[in-house]
Amino acid sequence: MKLFNLKTVAALVASFSIFATAHAQTSFRFAYEAPRSDTQHIAAKKFNDLLQEKSAKSLKLSLFADSTLGNAQTAISGVRGGTIDLAMSSSSNFTGLVPQLNVIDIPFIFKDRDHAYAALDGEIGQGLLKSLEEQGLKGLAFWEVGFRAFSNSKQPITKPEDIKGLKIRTNQNPMYIQAFSILGANPVPMPLSELYTALETKAVDAQEHPIGIFWSAKLYEVQKYFSFTNHGYTPLIVVMNKAKFDALSAEQQKAITDAAVEAGKYQRQLNLENEQTIIESLKKAGIEFVDNLDTTPFKNAVSSDTRKAFIEKNGADLVDAIDKLAK
Numbered sequence: 334m335k336l337f338n339l340k341t342v343a344a345l346v347a348s349f350s351i352f353a354t355a356h357a358q359t360s361f362r363f364a365y366e367a368p369r370s371d372t373q374h375i376a377a378k379k380f381n382d383l384l385q386e387k388s389a390k391s392l393k394l395s396l397f398a399d400s401t402l403g404n405a406q407t408a409i410s411g412v413r414g415g416t417i418d419l420a421m422s423s424s425s426n427f428t429g430l431v432p433q434l435n436v437i438d439i440p441f442i443f444k445d446r447d448h449a450y451a452a453l454d455g456e457i458g459q460g461l462l463k464s465l466e467e468q469g470l471k472g473l474a475f476w477e478v479g480f481r482a483f484s485n486s487k488q489p490i491t492k493p494e495d496i497k498g499l500k501i502r503t504n505q506n507p508m509y510i511q512a513f514s515i516l517g518a519n520p521v522p523m524p525l526s527e528l529y530t531a532l533e534t535k536a537v538d539a540q541e542h543p544i545g546i547f548w549s550a551k552l553y554e555v556q557k558y559f560s561f562t563n564h565g566y567t568p569l570i571v572v573m574n575k576a577k578f579d580a581l582s583a584e585q586q587k588a589i590t591d592a593a594v595e596a597g598k599y600q601r602q603l604n605l606e607n608e609q610t611i612i613e614s615l616k617k618a619g620i621e622f623v624d625n626l627d628t629t630p631f632k633n634a635v636s637s638d639t640r641k642a643f644i645e646k647n648g649a650d651l652v653d654a655i656d657k658l659a660k
Contacts (some may be wrong), residue, residue: 358385361418361577363394364402364411365569366525371549372607373421373569374398376476376600380571383595387588392581394419404524406505412574413469421571423478425506430468434461436651438508439639441632443566444659446480450601451658453568457651462570471578473593476569477601479543483560484552487538489623490560493634501539502528509541509565511642512635525550532556543567545604548611553618560623562631571597 363380367373374396381394402408402417405426411417428434436442443449452458453475462472483490485499497517503509505522513520521537525546531537532555540552541564547553571593578586616622644652 358393360393360395363419364397364408364417365421366400368399368549372600372603376596379599380596383592387592388585400526404526415574419573421569423567424570425504431464433647435508438506440512440564440635448659449566452655457654469575470572471575473571473590474597476597478567480563481541481565483541483562484556485539486557489558493631499539500537502537508639512639515635553615553620558621561626
């Protein structure tokens with residue numbers, strides 16, 4: 334039997350080592366609250382596909398949907414501490430770290446989707462993402478929760494007075510807490526993961542989310558009425574542990590940033606395309622919609638005071654800059 338000589342063996346070992354290095358992948362844990370049926374998860378899979386393509390398969394994502402790694406604040410803390418690599422959560426969940434992000438949550442500050450996208454995808458949004466770096470977070474992109482709407486189990490909401498007295502779930506957001514208090518409601522902050530049970534047991538009467546979350550989280554099973562108040566637009570922010578981002582090569586940093594931005598635009602389009610189908614499905618499920626709602630009385634009731642509260646703490650520059658982008 335012919336034996337390999339030492340030079341042949343050494344060459345084979347070296348070749349295998351080069352092959353293994355070229356095909357090694359770094360896997361990052363990506364956490365979020367949304368269920369697997371939501372466009373957030375669908376876009377997260379797209380993000381993973383794009384990242385592998387753009388990084389020549391040197392980087393990939395392990396996806397943890399449905400609050401598997403904890404609620405929003407737990408995930409954000411995990412990313413800051415390095416126990417979780419990436420997370421996405423609504424912008425309001427970052428306002429405790431960067432108060433200027435509350436500008437996004439001023440009720441009715443965005444006229445429509447195009448206005449929101451112009452602000453978030455331009456200098457205003459990039460500046461807000463940059464501000465997260467002092468907190469150990471690299472802001473990669475804005476994705477979308479969407480325009481928020483009211484649902485409740487008591488009555489149709491057609492005017493601001495209909496909200497008075499309702500126990501309404503919201504997030505840890507001073508802008509919305511202030512607005513709902515002005516309207517005479519009792520705002521109750523809680524994580525999304527606790528919301529279904531709270532509605533089912535009547536611990537709260539109402540909630541406010543975009544219709545996509547209302548559908549994917551099956552909140553329609555424990556609610557009756559839905560009103561398109563569109564009182565606020567909420568983006569998601571995709572963040573990464575800054576130290577881990579900084580440790581990547583320049584090419585890998587570009588790959589993960591570009592993939593996050595592209596996946597976010599993909600998710601926005603999914604939301605837009607799915608909306609009418611969701612409405613029809615909810616009608617079949619027994620949800621009563623308030624159509625052609627005049628939102629002007631709601632805006633008049635809360636917009637002035639919430640804007641004033643933000644400006645007193647953070648100045649008027651961001652508010653003015655967003656207003657100038659309205660067409």
